[in-house]
Amino acid sequence: MTHHDAHGFSTRAIHVGQEFDPTTGAVIPPVHFSTTYAQDGIGNLRGGYEYGRGGNPTRDALQKQLASLEGGTHAFSFASGLAAEDALLRAVLRPGDHVLMGNDVYGGTHRLVRRIFGDWNIGLTTIELDDMAAVRSALADTGARVLWLETPSNPLMKITDITALAEVAHAAGALVVVDNTFATPYLQQPLGLGADVVVHSTTKYLGGHSDVIGGAVVTSDDELASKVGFHQFAAGAVSGPLDAWLTTRGIKTLAVRMDRHSASAHALASAIEGHSAVARVYYPGLPSHPGHELAARQMSDFGGMLSLELAGGAAAARAFAEGLHVFSLAESLGGVESLVNYPSEMTHASVRGTALEVSDAIIRLSVGLEDVDDLLADVQQSLARLG
Numbered sequence: 032m033t034h035h036d037a038h039g040f041s042t043r044a045i046h047v048g049q050e051f052d053p054t055t056g057a058v059i060p061p062v063h064f065s066t067t068y069a070q071d072g073i074g075n076l077r078g079g080y081e082y083g084r085g086g087n088p089t090r091d092a093l094q095k096q097l098a099s100l101e102g103g104t105h106a107f108s109f110a111s112g113l114a115a116e117d118a119l120l121r122a123v124l125r126p127g128d129h130v131l132m133g134n135d136v137y138g139g140t141h142r143l144v145r146r147i148f149g150d151w152n153i154g155l156t157t158i159e160l161d162d163m164a165a166v167r168s169a170l171a172d173t174g175a176r177v178l179w180l181e182t183p184s185n186p187l188m189k190i191t192d193i194t195a196l197a198e199v200a201h202a203a204g205a206l207v208v209v210d211n212t213f214a215t216p217y218l219q220q221p222l223g224l225g226a227d228v229v230v231h232s233t234t235k236y237l238g239g240h241s242d243v244i245g246g247a248v249v250t251s252d253d254e255l256a257s258k259v260g261f262h263q264f265a266a267g268a269v270s271g272p273l274d275a276w277l278t279t280r281g282i283k284t285l286a287v288r289m290d291r292h293s294a295s296a297h298a299l300a301s302a303i304e305g306h307s308a309v310a311r312v313y314y315p316g317l318p319s320h321p322g323h324e325l326a327a328r329q330m331s332d333f334g335g336m337l338s339l340e341l342a343g344g345a346a347a348a349r350a351f352a353e354g355l356h357v358f359s360l361a362e363s364l365g366g367v368e369s370l371v372n373y374p375s376e377m378t379h380a381s382v383r384g385t386a387l388e389v390s391d392a393i394i395r396l397s398v399g400l401e402d403v404d405d406l407l408a409d410v411q412q413s414l415a416r417l418g
């Protein structure tokens with residue numbers, strides 16, 4: 032705990048873990064690349080550091096920053112979002128256990144549990160999470176150890192009620208994990224809503240500049256934290272010092288970036304809703320979105336991601352994506368630059384043929400920080416060319 036605990040989100044994002052260097056006064060703490068630490072006598076450590084897999088000051092700074100922003104007491108950073116998920120799941124599951132998962136979670140999460148954990152006799156059930164009665168009976172039928180959810184979801188921006196699900200899951204003895212990658216702690220705080228653990232792909236909005244892969248686990252449960260910490264150390268999928276530092280630097284501007292991402296996505300979604308080439312816009316900020324009211328309660332704004340369904344089906348979706356110029360055609364999201372993705376063949380190719388399959392008429396946009404007028408004009412010109 033530090034003197035920053037009472038401060039607001041942006042003050043903590045900028046200062047927690049970032050005390051100036053005591054030896055030089057450098058305002059930005061140095062990046063610690065050393066893999067090992069000199070001992071003054073056997074086992075007599077200067078700062079508690081011994082070997083870089085077990086602990087590194089640059090990684091610790093990121094972990095403090097992440098814990099503070101998510102309102103947790105412990106955070107662990109990893110080499111990728113999936114490495115973080117893997118460490119968390121291995122810390123809590125044993126062969127014979129079961130995972131209950133929203134039917135719209137990140138495809139890589141589904142693949143991890145189905146194809147890697149499946150071989151270790153972990154069961155998986157995917158389910159529509161807005162049907163509480165179905166969730167309650169699935170928890171009872173499967174005896175699930177873990178309920179895994181993601182809100183807003185990808186790519187349909189479905190909104191899930193974290194508070195309600197946490198109550199139902201806890202009554203059944205399940206651990207509630209929320210993947211908070213899309214919302215970020217600036218827009219949504221799952222631990223405060225009853226979740227036990229938050230996971231992140233810091234590759235996305237937290238890093239924010241499409242230049243560093245990383246992941247994190249955050250919790251306020253001491254026992255769970257010691258298990259995850261042990262997996263981080265003993266299995267070793269840690270984030271490297273430069274990756275940790277780049278992520279910390281990105282997080283310092285998270286609040287201002289999310290404000291702009293949200294405002295621009297909202298403007299785009301409103302502008303294209305009702306266009307003759309667009310069958311449907313999926314953005315939780317639109318009153319037409321089925322999760323709009325819940326999102327307004329659960330989040331402080333609606334985020335920078337939106338999807339659209341093209342009236343002309345797959346051919347129109349492809350032509351629209353390839354006809355954009357300011358948006359780059361690429362996987363991933365959450366960077367300063369706008370990206371367009373064709374889920375059915377790009378990000379969601381791994382879930383084709385499963386319950387998580389995405390329609391081939393859907394396009395997903397990650398709305399970046401360019402001038403919103405340029406983004407609007409780009410989307411309008413590509414829609415206009417669909418005829």
Ligand SMILES: *Cc1c(COP(=O)(O)O)cnc(C)c1O
Binds near residue numbers: 137139
């Ligand atoms: C990208 C992503 C992941 C996986 O993270 P990596 O850093 O790519 O391993 C997990 N969840 C969500 C929601 C993501 O967008």
